[in-house]
Amino acid sequence: MVRIAQDIQAGFEVETTYGDPPDTALYHLGLLDTFDPRMVNMNITPIPSIGQSTDAHHAGGPLDVTLPLKVALQGTGWQELLGNAIGKTDVYSAVDTPHCLTTSTYSHSILAKDTSTGQHTLCTGVVVNEATLEADYTTGGFMTLDCACTALYSEDDDDGDFTFNQNDTYNGVAFPSAPATDPLLPTDMTLSYSTSTVANALVITDTLGNYVEIGERYMRFYDETDTLDTGYTTTPDPTPVAGIVDLDHSDYDSGNRMTTLQVDLHANSGNTVAENSATTDPQNLLKGIYKMTASTVNIPAVASTTQTLTAFSNLKTVSLKIANNNTPIPGKTDSIWLQNNGIGRGKADITLDLTMTAEDETLYDLYRAGTTLPLVRLDFGTNGSIALTNGTITSFSRPLSGGGEVVDSLSIKFRGNGDYKNYSAFAISADFTLQ
Numbered sequence: 001m002v003r004i005a006q007d008i009q010a011g012f013e014v015e016t017t018y019g020d021p022p023d024t025a026l027y028h029l030g031l032l033d034t035f036d037p038r039m040v041n042m043n044i045t046p047i048p049s050i051g052q053s054t055d056a057h058h059a060g061g062p063l064d065v066t067l068p069l070k071v072a073l074q075g076t077g078w079q080e081l082l083g084n085a086i087g088k089t090d091v092y093s094a095v096d097t098p099h100c101l102t103t104s105t106y107s108h109s110i111l112a113k114d115t116s117t118g119q120h121t122l123c124t125g126v127v128v129n130e131a132t133l134e135a136d137y138t139t140g141g142f143m144t145l146d147c148a149c150t151a152l153y154s155e156d157d158d159d160g161d162f163t164f165n166q167n168d169t170y171n172g173v174a175f176p177s178a179p180a181t182d183p184l185l186p187t188d189m190t191l192s193y194s195t196s197t198v199a200n201a202l203v204i205t206d207t208l209g210n211y212v213e214i215g216e217r218y219m220r221f222y223d224e225t226d227t228l229d230t231g232y233t234t235t236p237d238p239t240p241v242a243g244i245v246d247l248d249h250s251d252y253d254s255g256n257r258m259t260t261l262q263v264d265l266h267a268n269s270g271n272t273v274a275e276n277s278a279t280t281d282p283q284n285l286l287k288g289i290y291k292m293t294a295s296t297v298n299i300p301a302v303a304s305t306t307q308t309l310t311a312f313s314n315l316k317t318v319s320l321k322i323a324n325n326n327t328p329i330p331g332k333t334d335s336i337w338l339q340n341n342g343i344g345r346g347k348a349d350i351t352l353d354l355t356m357t358a359e360d361e362t363l364y365d366l367y368r369a370g371t372t373l374p375l376v377r378l379d380f381g382t383n384g385s386i387a388l389t390n391g392t393i394t395s396f397s398r399p400l401s402g403g404g405e406v407v408d409s410l411s412i413k414f415r416g417n418g419d420y421k422n423y424s425a426f427a428i429s430a431d432f433t434l435q
Helices: 076-088 257-267 362-369 423-427
Strands: 007-013 032-037 044-047 057-060 064-072 090-092 095-097 108-114 118-135 144-149 151-156 188-193 198-205 211-214 220-221 244-246 273-275 288-291 296-303 316-326 328-334 338-346 348-357 372-379 385-397 407-414 428-430
Touching: 007 076, 057 188, 057 338, 064 076, 064 118, 064 198, 076 144, 076 211, 076 316, 076 428, 118 338, 144 338, 188 296, 198 257, 211 296, 244 257, 288 296, 348 385, 362 385, 362 407, 362 423, 372 407, 385 423, 423 428
Parallel strands: none
Antiparallel strands: 007 108, 032 064, 044 057, 064 144, 090 095, 108 118, 118 144, 118 151, 118 316, 188 372, 198 273, 198 296, 211 220, 211 288, 220 244, 316 348, 328 338, 348 407, 372 385, 385 407, 385 428
């Protein structure tokens, strides 16, 4: 019998510790496009000898396991992989989101199953080093997420009981069913931007040294000791936990949205709060970290009553890349020398590449003037959104070819907003929940 790719499915589980096999619950990764859990490099070094073969002897180096993985945007698997590239933040209780770029990694175990033979391959310690979300409006295909991953180890088994690392086993955890919904199409995403802000959309008076952290969904208040400021209570409702406000709460769905947030923050804390953009959607506050200066903090926003700003029109292709220069840490596990025995988070580079049919000079003028795009948003409707903050158009081209349309190509790089600590981590922030 000839094996075909459609017989292969994959599930994932968040690891409690790096390299820990699944033992609780598996979730389906969704529709696979590219997947190779057996991509193992033995790192063999040839040792030449005079008068003999170039490879007279071999010195075995650490096992280097890499995992090329490309999935359609189906179910929640793509969100989990994208969250791995951005980083997982414990926002409160058991709510984990890609709130901002993190300095620490978290890993997954990924189990591949051949449905025609029942054979399994397990990769543990899977960490996304580079993730590229792609949409091609010219082909009619699904949106995809293309990931270059490293892994601790790869192991095969006929019945799914694995023994590597701490003598743990798969323990017969049920393999998940595939998502029932179709993968997302490029037309299911709205890509929009803004070029202007309200400098003091929200002005909060608080204790000197305290600071505010704003992501795509959550606003978190901290005191100068870096602990949540519980002076912001859980009444009224948009504060799910003391010190944290849900900016996507239904209270802010209509009317004077920023005014409603202002009233809520005053009621929660008793602090003086002002606003200068009454109808602005609170999720349009610029992502970053803002410190109290002279007992006040001024937070800018993009003035819009919705999360959809000015849409990029006539799009042909969209590519959002998160490149983490992760560092492998070689070492021994279970007497085996492994290249990725540990992983250190590297510097992240957030790049949005676009091609579109040329319409006017708007984007070219922004490029020439070096104008920053304060907020760019990828909105997937009920599947969440991704906010990109402070984008600089780093390259622009408009080649002309007789008999064809004029196409703009541009590349945008992002950094966070604010004035305190690692505010650049908010170059990217997402509104969806991780496992």
